[in-house]
Amino acid sequence: MLLEVENLTSHFFLDEGVLRAVDGISFDVNEGETVALVGESGCGKTIVALSLLNLIPSPGRVVGGRIVFNGEDLLQMEAERLREIRGGGIGMIFQEPGAALNPVFTIGSQISEVLRLHRGLNRREAEAEAIRLLGETGIPEPEKRIKAYPFEFSGGMRQRAVIAIAISGRPRLLIADEPTTALDTTVQAEIVDLLRYLQAQHKMAILLITHDMGVVAEMAERVMVMYTGKIVEVAGVCELFREPKHPYTSGLLNSIPRLGAGRKEPLRGIPGAVPDFLDLPSGCTFHPRCPIGDESCISEFPSLRSISPERKCACYKVEAG
Amino acid sequence: MKRRSQSNHLILLAALLPGVGHIVLGKRGRGIRLLVVTIAVILVMYWRWEVFVSAFHSTRIDHWLAAVFLIVSLAASVTYSVWDVRRLLTEIPMATRGKSPYQLARRRFRANRLAVTAVYVITAFYILAVLAPLLAPYDPSAITDVLKTRFLPPSMDHPFGTDAFGRDLLSRALYGARVSLSVGLLAVMIAISMGTVYGAVAGYFGGFIDNVLMRIVDVVIAIPTFFLMLMLVGIFEANLVFLVLILGLTSWPGTARFIRGEILSLKQREFTEAARAIGLPNRLIIFRHLIPNALSPVLVSTALMIGGMIGAEAGLSFLGIGIRPPTPSWGNMISQGKDALLVAWWVAFFPGALLALTVVCFNLLADGIRDALDPKALMQRFV
Numbered sequence: 001m002l003l004e005v006e007n008l009t010s011h012f013f014l015d016e017g018v019l020r021a022v023d024g025i026s027f028d029v030n031e032g033e034t035v036a037l038v039g040e041s042g043c044g045k046t047i048v049a050l051s052l053l054n055l056i057p058s059p060g061r062v063v064g065g066r067i068v069f070n071g072e073d074l075l076q077m078e079a080e081r082l083r084e085i086r087g088g089g090i091g092m093i094f095q096e097p098g099a100a101l102n103p104v105f106t107i108g109s110q111i112s113e114v115l116r117l118h119r120g121l122n123r124r125e126a127e128a129e130a131i132r133l134l135g136e137t138g139i140p141e142p143e144k145r146i147k148a149y150p151f152e153f154s155g156g157m158r159q160r161a162v163i164a165i166a167i168s169g170r171p172r173l174l175i176a177d178e179p180t181t182a183l184d185t186t187v188q189a190e191i192v193d194l195l196r197y198l199q200a201q202h203k204m205a206i207l208l209i210t211h212d213m214g215v216v217a218e219m220a221e222r223v224m225v226m227y228t229g230k231i232v233e234v235a236g237v238c239e240l241f242r243e244p245k246h247p248y249t250s251g252l253l254n255s256i257p258r259l260g261a262g263r264k265e266p267l268r269g270i271p272g273a274v275p276d277f278l279d280l281p282s283g284c285t286f287h288p289r290c291p292i293g294d295e296s297c298i299s300e301f302p303s304l305r306s307i308s309p310e311r312k313c314a315c316y317k318v319e320a321g
Numbered sequence: 322m323k324r325r326s327q328s329n330h331l332i333l334l335a336a337l338l339p340g341v342g343h344i345v346l347g348k349r350g351r352g353i354r355l356l357v358v359t360i361a362v363i364l365v366m367y368w369r370w371e372v373f374v375s376a377f378h379s380t381r382i383d384h385w386l387a388a389v390f391l392i393v394s395l396a397a398s399v400t401y402s403v404w405d406v407r408r409l410l411t412e413i414p415m416a417t418r419g420k421s422p423y424q425l426a427r428r429r430f431r432a433n434r435l436a437v438t439a440v441y442v443i444t445a446f447y448i449l450a451v452l453a454p455l456l457a458p459y460d461p462s463a464i465t466d467v468l469k470t471r472f473l474p475p476s477m478d479h480p481f482g483t484d485a486f487g488r489d490l491l492s493r494a495l496y497g498a499r500v501s502l503s504v505g506l507l508a509v510m511i512a513i514s515m516g517t518v519y520g521a522v523a524g525y526f527g528g529f530i531d532n533v534l535m536r537i538v539d540v541v542i543a544i545p546t547f548f549l550m551l552m553l554v555g556i557f558e559a560n561l562v563f564l565v566l567i568l569g570l571t572s573w574p575g576t577a578r579f580i581r582g583e584i585l586s587l588k589q590r591e592f593t594e595a596a597r598a599i600g601l602p603n604r605l606i607i608f609r610h611l612i613p614n615a616l617s618p619v620l621v622s623t624a625l626m627i628g629g630m631i632g633a634e635a636g637l638s639f640l641g642i643g644i645r646p647p648t649p650s651w652g653n654m655i656s657q658g659k660d661a662l663l664v665a666w667w668v669a670f671f672p673g674a675l676l677a678l679t680v681v682c683f684n685l686l687a688d689g690i691r692d693a694l695d696p697k698a699l700m701q702r703f704v
Contacts, residue, residue, distance in 0.1 A: 055597055058528070086600035094598075099591035104423070104613050113609070114599050165599060 008065035036220035091171035097159035108146025339402030436689020457492035511569030516576025524584030628683030
């Protein structure tokens, strides 16, 4: 087990009240596998990613749980050791590829910085390695490009550079927070291919955070579905797409436009929107939007139970087996 | 083979008379500038040869410094000329010019003639100030035969005239420039570096630390510099170091405040988060990622502040609580000239004009930097 998250809870302490952005979630990631965390925008996915590295901005804070990476609890460790893990053990890719790069330094110097920090390379070695990494992430003429500034790169190239930085510390887990969302479709496909290639090369595990079911289907082995800060369904990618159990998952899958679907067939979205975190519905937070919910759902949030050896679901209406 | 010997000739030429090589190669602007510097250095050496030679076994550090400065600049211009000519000869002219945000800004700055002129004037003033011991035609505080030499109007012997004690005003203005210009530069360096680090730390850590640090800033701002000066001058002897410290240590809070604001907005940007996610320690995040991004307003305010500080020093010296006569500073020269304004206008006029010109040039420089670094234009491509 590479990463074991147990009952992770992250709250934001606002003037209006306590916002439970991540509300007691547990999951694990094995060595070398790709796990996807999916859900609509604003259901706490990014906060999970930030919690893993203890990077939640104030007034937010991880308030409970355990994050065991490679046998060490990230929440208990010294700041010094945590910095080694950040970038060295766990790499991270961000949504906006441009914004994650510092505008006033060259791409090369930003990669070298990490190489010198985490791998103790000297200036010359770091530059050579930066060229190699840029080449590995598919940037043509890397020996020239390391002298370029972020604004001279296109969106796709910036994302490649960000990926090069993320893998430069040789992490064993890569957290990819919406790695393709800000890119156009052809570039998305290239980035997905690149991530898969790098994963195979470096034997990295990937925690993929996205709302794009297409990317999930292409990359992930297991999928966790998240809603209002809780995990509502866990399944292998094939089972999930073939037979979604939780009504929220079905809703997500139904709202993907499909090639070959009848022209008359309307695209069905999930009615309503993600509720306000400060004013969550009682019981199962999905019940106001749920097609199969009834009175039994109003009192308490259903726990995440195993419904088959490989699947878990948090819904009163889903029977085991 | 022929080309090779030709280029060797060129390098020799560049070494003998820096600048000529560039002009032959078609780089006229750079060549003329190099040539002017070289000829000026050689002329000064030739004209003040005896002073120059005696400066080396002089006990006075400023004489020694001026002489060394001359030699270093001559050596530098020869070295640069040879290096650059060789580079021009061997390298194919680079098609891709530098495109870092600061290189782009520099290009925009160069297009601003007024600002470039201001830079030349300021540089010239600083060089004249360093070379004052070699250039000054008279000893700035020598008094001989007061009755015959007092209040002589500007002439060939005394281009700026003489003052009430018959001292040569050109010499005094040159020596005075050293005080005025160095006080401005050094005080601002103290203020800017302190303010930047202080503001960055406050803004980055935020919360309680920020609160404590900014309340201290409020207290420092509340201290009236002028009265502090008056009081301290009453206790200690006012000298250059003292003035620099007082001016520097009382004017950093402004910088700290606006740097803090810049950092507050920069730390919300994703690259700060990315820097933390990659495991950079806070120290590196502040110095390598945040401060460089906040540098443009710092540069502008540096230039503005130097102008202001030079003015402040002159003001304090004028009132007699800054640099004390007989050490000349532009401020105390104006002060001495004010009593004789009706009989000898030149005594106050020349230092006053120099002071005004310097401050105006620094303001023009600040304007130029601001225009060149306009964040909206910062990302604009220059292809």
